[in-house]
Amino acid sequence: MSIRVAVLGHGVVGSGVAEILLHQKDCIFAQRKEELELAYILDVRSFPDLPYASLFVQDINTILQDESVSVVAECIGGATVAYDLVSACLQAKKSVCTSNKELIATRGNELFAMAKENGVNLLYEACVGGGIPVLRPIQTCFGANNICKVSGILNGTTNYILSRMQETGCKMEEALKEAQQKGYAEAVPTADIEGHDAARKISILASMATGKYVSPFDLPVCGIQNVTAEDLKYASVYDCSVKLIAEFEAENEGAQLSVGPCLVPNSHLLAHVNGVQNAVRVVGDMVGETVFYGPGAGKNPTASAVVSDMITLTNLAPVERIYWSSEPAKISEKEKTADYYVRFSGQSGAKPLSGFENVSFLSDPENQATCAVVVKNTSRSRLEKALADANIGLIARVMA
C-alpha cells in the first residue's frame, strides 16, 4: 500500500522534498512500513527536463479533488498565495506541513483552527532551525517543564555573514556578496539582515513556550545592518563573538522578547556556532539548559524536516497537535538591565557616560573619533538618553 502526497512549489525546498520522496524511498519505507508516493507537484512553471516532469500540475483543484492524496507539503513561502492554498487543502481534509515561518507566525492561528475544524493536522517543524528538530522536542519532551527561556541563533544568512566578518575582518558588503554567491543569502536579503526572519521564528517558539500567541510584530527587532568589522574587533577584545540573538524569556510580568545583535562570551556554546549553522538554547525549570544545533537552512536539511513531518502526518493521531491558543500572550513592558556594548562617535570619550558606574573601554580612551565601551548593568534606554547628542553606531547586549 502507498500513501499519496503532493508538494506545493518547486523552489529550493520544494525540489528538495520531491527529490527526497523519490530517492529516499527505502528509509521512508523502513520507518513508515508504507510507501509515500509523490502524486503531484504544483508550480506555475513547468520543468519538462526533469525525470519527474509528468507530476507537475498548475491547478490546485487537481490536488484538492484527488481524494487519494492525504498529505500536502507547502513550500511556496509568503503569507498570501501560500495562505490561500494551505486553507484550501485543509478544507479539503488534507493534512499539511510547511516550512513557511512567515505563514505560521502571522496566520498560524487561523490555520490551526481550520485544521482542527476539518479533523486534519498542520505541522511546521521546518519553520524553525531548518533541519534541526526543535519544535517537536519542545512539545513532546519537555512536558514536565515550564519553559523559562529560549535564545537562539535562528538565521543562517546573518550568522554566515557575521562569522565571515569575524574570520576574515572583511566588511559586511563583502561577506553578503559571498553569501549570495554561495546561495546562503537571497538577492534581496532584507528580511534576514534586518532580523524579521529571526523575529518570526522566535515568535513561533515563544507561542509554543507560553501556549499563547506571540505576534512577530509585538517584539523589538534589530538586525545586523549596523554591525561593522570594527565592532567584531572590539567584541573579540572583550573575548566575545557577535551573534544575532533572538530571545524569549518568561517573566512574572509577561514574556520578554527581543531580536538583536549580541556580544556572546566565547565561553558560551552559542559563540561557537558558525557559518549557516543555527542553534536553539531552551531552558526548562526542571531540565535546565539544552541546546539544539544543526543546519538552519539549505535545500536538503529543510526538506528533511518537511518530509519527516509528512511521514508523521500519515500516522499521527489527530489529538497530537502542536498548536498554541489564539489568545495573545502577555508581553512584559518592563525594561531589564544588562551589560551593553555601545560604539558611538561625535562626543569626546566617555564624558556622556560619566553617570554610569562601571564602564570598560574597548577602544583607545584617547581616541576622540570612535568610542567603544561596555557599560555594565544598565538599561538600554538610559544609555540611549545619555548618548542622545552622540552618534550611536551600535548598541548590543552582552549575553549573561
Place this chain on the structure above:
Amino acid sequence: MSIRVAVLGHGVVGSGVAEILLHQKDCIFAQRKEELELAYILDVRSFPDLPYASLFVQDINTILQDESVSVVAECIGGATVAYDLVSACLQAKKSVCTSNKELIATRGNELFAMAKENGVNLLYEACVGGGIPVLRPIQTCFGANNICKVSGILNGTTNYILSRMQETGCKMEEALKEAQQKGYAEAVPTADIEGHDAARKISILASMATGKYVSPFDLPVCGIQNVTAEDLKYASVYDCSVKLIAEFEAENEGAQLSVGPCLVPNSHLLAHVNGVQNAVRVVGDMVGETVFYGPGAGKNPTASAVVSDMITLTNLAPVERIYWSSEPAKISEKEKTADYYVRFSGQSGAKPLSGFENVSFLSDPENQATCAVVVKNTSRSRLEKALADANIGLIARVMA
C-alpha cells in the same frame, strides 16, 4: 478527570519523578489537559517523614491489581529486579517508561515484544542523554534520513572528571573524589569510568539508527582509566580536548562501533561540552550534522525526561513505538584508519615508529622516558604491533 500513575523506586531519579508529578501539576495539566495523579511509589524502604509518605507501598501487586493505574515509571536500575517488575507491569497491561539504560540495552528486545503483545507501550527517553531529548527526535524528526553516524559524550561522570583535570591540571583520583562529593559519581564508579555506561547508551542509539539490535557486549569498550594529567597537556599542545566518545557509524560492511577516549579538536563543538553536560551528534544523509546538548544526568533533568514520557504514554497511539527489531545488526569487522594519539615509554623516542610516514611529536623528542605522538592515518592494530615492546600508556583516536 485524572490519570493515575505509579513510580517504582525512590532513589535519585524516582524521588525526582515523584516531586515533579506533585509540584509541576500546572504545567503538566496545561499540556495534557488532564491531571497525572501519583497513586503509588514502590520502594523496599519507607519514608515516613515525606509529605507524600502515604503513597509508599512495598508490594508490586498493589500496583498491578489497581486497574486505574495505567502508566508506571521504573527508576530502580539494574537488569534483574527491574526486569521482573517491568515485565509484570507490561503483562498487567500498564505502559512503562524507564531511565534504566542497562535494562533497555541488554533486555529491551524481550520487553518490547512483551509491550507489543499486551497492547501497551514502553518508552525510554531518559536512558540516553538524561534530560536531553534525543531518542524521540531521532525517531520522529529524521524519517527522511539514513542515520550515518552518531558520536556522543554520553557519560556525565567521566566528562566531569576530564573537564576538571583539564581545567586544574589535577590527577584523576582528585577529580573523581570531587565528582563523588558533588554527587556526580557513584561510590563504585566502575561502570562510568570503564565506559560500560556509555557503551549501553551507544548500543541503544545504534539499535535505533539501524533498526536492528546492537548489543553493548558487541563493541570495543575502553574507559578513561588510563588517561593522565599528562595526556591532557599533550592534547592541548595539539589544540585538542580529551573526551570519552561513544560512536556509531554505518558502513557498507556493517556498523562500526566504539567507546574510548578521543582527542577532539577545539574547533569542534564537542570539545566545548564540559562538566556533567552531555552532547549527542547525529549525522543524517539529508539533514547533515545536528547536535543535541544538555544535562546528561542529575535528579531533575532525568526525571524531566521520565515525566515527559509518562505524559506521552497517556496519549500515545499504540502504533507509535520507538522499538528496533530483535534481529542483530551486522557489525563491521573492518579496521578503519585514523589519526591516533599514543603515549608510551620504555622505548627510545620514535624508533619503533620509524615505519610510519607521518608522526608528530607532542613530547620532547629527546626525552627517553615518555613519548607522546600523533601518528596520522594508521590503524590501531598496526600501532599496537609496532609498539609491542614498549609500555603503551594510552592510545586515543583523534576525531576527524
